[in-house]
Amino acid sequence: MKLIVGLGNPGDEYKNTKHNVGFWVIDKIAQELKLNLDKQKFNGIFAKADDYILAKPLTYMNNSGLFVQKIAHFFKISNDDILIIYDDMDFSIGQAAIKNNGSAAGHNGMKxxxxQLGTEQIKRLKIGISRPLNKENKNYVLTPFNNEEQKIIEKVVETAADAAIQFLSNDIRIIVERFNAKNKKRKDSFSS
Structure with missing residues (x-):
């Protein structure tokens, strides 16, 4: 059983903000796989297939860990079979990467x-949202993309969803190679 969790903040006021790109990817995966996130447990929503779960915590971003820990424990999913998808200010808009492990690098949801899981050995797919010019991070992540950025991010969300779907039936190393190579080309083509 594999678990893919997209991070974001619940509520309509946050729906279109930069901090919610993890939710967008989960929604895209669910659309592609014709699933509905119609189950609710552990303060989150999810869709369960025979051998995987797609999920979104309904807590605020910095409290995402307990949901991930509880759903993984309940369905007996090992840390090695979890993929977390979230926004990353260290990457420009249009960039993304899959990593096998690492620190939270300042992301409160990942932290x-x-x-909660007691390890940094957690696979993650990070989607670039860039850094604000005025360094006011909290307000920046809670703002929407402008029209030009939105067009770029929609393409990245599609690519990220495809990579996550491939993760369901492939070794992560294969996905890392394919996704990071493909995304490097995308980054070059979207550089501003």
């Missing part, structure tokens, strides 16, 4: 997941 909480690492604390």
């Amino acid at each position: 909480d997941i690492i604390e």
Whole structure:
């Protein structure tokens, strides 16, 4: 059983914000696989297939870890079979990468997941949202993309969803190679 979790904040006021790109990828995967996130448990929503789960915590971003820990424990999913999808200010808009492990690098949602699971050995797909010019991070992540950025991010979300779907039936190393190579080309083509 594999678990793919997209991070974001619940509620309509956050729906279109940069911090919610993890949710967008989960929604795209669910659309592609014709699934509905219609189950609710552990303060989150999810869709369960025979051998995988797609999920979104309904907590705020910095409290995502308990949901991930509880759903993984309940369905007996090992940390090695979890993929977390979230926004990353260290990558430009249009960039993304899959990593096998690492620190939270300042992302509060990932920090909480690492604390709750007790390891940094967690696969993650990071989607670039860039850094604000004025360094006011909290407000920046809670704003929408502009029209030009939105067009770019929609393509990245499609690519990220495809990579996550491939993760369901492939070794992560194959996905990392394919996705990171493909995304490098995308980054070059979207560089501004």
